[in-house]
Amino acid sequence: MALPGISTAIGVIARIVNNFIPSKKAALYDELKALEVKYKEALDGRRDTDAATIRKQMKEIRKKLGFTGEEL
Numbered sequence: 001m002a003l004p005g006i007s008t009a010i011g012v013i014a015r016i017v018n019n020f021i022p023s024k025k026a027a028l029y030d031e032l033k034a035l036e037v038k039y040k041e042a043l044d045g046r047r048d049t050d051a052a053t054i055r056k057q058m059k060e061i062r063k064k065l066g067f068t069g070e071e072l
Contacts, residue, residue, distance in 0.1 A: 032061045
């Protein structure tokens with residue numbers, strides 16, 4: 001038999017943890033933004049091989065996040 005109010009307490013604790021610990025999706029989004037800066041630097045520096053590698057990493061992150069090119 002479950003104790004009354006236990007599910008409410010667990011929900012409140014989960015909400016507090018969610019507010020203070022960044023989500024995995026947010027961390028991936030931050031990583032994507034950092035890679036976009038590196039990608040631009042690689043293109044400006046004419047480092048095509050580096051740019052291609054970074055572009056592939058960006059594509060994988062977008063796939064994990066479920067983003068299309070239009071959403072970013």
